[in-house]
Amino acid sequence: MQTPIQTEGKMRIRPAVVVVVLMTVILTGMLLALGTWQVKRLSWKLDLIQQVEERAHAEPVDAPPQSQWATLTDPSTYEYRRVRLTGIFRHQDEVQVYTVSDLGPGFWVLTPLQRDDGSVVIVNRGFVPTDKRDPATRLAGELPARVDVIGLMRAPETGGLFLRTNDPQNNRWYSRNIAEIAKDKSLGDVAPFYVDADATPNPGGLPIGGKTMLSFPNNHLSYAITWYVLAAMTVAAGWYVTRNLNAPKRNEGNDADGPSQ
Structure with missing residues (x-):
């Protein structure tokens, strides 16, 4: 008696599966890269906030004289x-x-x-x-x-x-x-x-001084988590689609004829 599902000695990988796998790998890599970038931005932002707090609340020093102006090419070394x-x-x-x-x-x-x-x-x-x-x-x-x-x-x-x-x-x-x-x-x-x-x-x-903005938005952690979650979802979706695309197909011709005697 013939079985309703035909199998072969070797599993045949369908072209659609290859496309889905490649797209999953590329998209996952992009999402992981974005998440890692946000982690780095988080570290940078925390360092910036600490630096600004330390500078803005320190004892005042004399403003740089004219002889030092040429060296002030990088604002990160003097701002605040x-x-x-x-x-x-x-x-x-x-x-x-x-x-x-x-x-x-x-x-x-x-x-x-x-x-x-x-x-x-x-x-x-x-x-x-x-x-x-x-x-x-x-x-x-x-x-x-x-x-x-x-x-x-x-x-x-x-x-x-x-x-x-x-x-x-x-x-x-x-x-x-x-x-x-x-x-x-x-x-x-x-x-x-x-x-x-x-x-x-x-x-x-007037004028009203002391209005320098010293608070900085810091949403990098939530952004990083979002990108990493999307990467995990992409992997799960890719696995699900690949599994269904590569599943054995039912032999519709034999089913139509009915089981042989």
């Missing part, structure tokens, strides 16, 4: 370092950079500070609301005398995907691009960084 500097604000060269902060829409007030040695460092004095953009509306905060500033060193902004292009001719600023500000205001040799002033109150209450 707490520094102090002394000089006179050049309020006539102030620039207001549009922003949306936790206080709502408004502007950062960036003012060049001329130090005793003649060098210039641009200071982000803080936030003002939209209706206080004009310096004439906040004259109490336009300090004419020699001042001491404590704040955090920041790398200049050079534009990006979410920043509009500065329009100096129409006094419209959207990024804290130090080189562009220095050129527009003819400031000469300016520090390649700027300083975010701390929360020390200014006369009249």
Whole structure:
């Protein structure tokens, strides 16, 4: 009597199985690579957060003198370092950079500070609301005398995907691009960084300092877990499809004729 399932001495691998196996291997490798990349990003982010915390809450040190500016090519070596500097604000060269902060829409007030040695460092004095953009509306905060500033060193902004292009001719600023500000205001040799002033109150209450963002989103662990779970699901799905594609087929011709006598 013939059996309903025909088998051969050697199992025949169907072409579809080979395609599924190759796709499973490639996709799994990509997902594992993405998960590993997120693990590395997690380590980097944790180091960054620790570094920022240590720098931002340390005792202030003197801001780098002009003789050291040429060495400040890597922002990671100095960003968020707490520094102090002394000089006179050049309020006539102030620039207001549009922003949306936790206080709502408004502007950062960036003012060049001329130090005793003649060098210039641009200071982000803080936030003002939209209706206080004009310096004439906040004259109490336009300090004419020699001042001491404590704040955090920041790398200049050079534009990006979410920043509009500065329009100096129409006094419209959207990024804290130090080189562009220095050129527009003819400031000469300016520090390649700027300083975010701390929360020390200014006369009249404006600008509002101490608004540097010190919290960083850290979702890399959840992303890594997601990629690894997807990789495991891909392997399981590939195994299931491969098993079904390579299963023996029922001999439909014999079934149609019925069992032989």
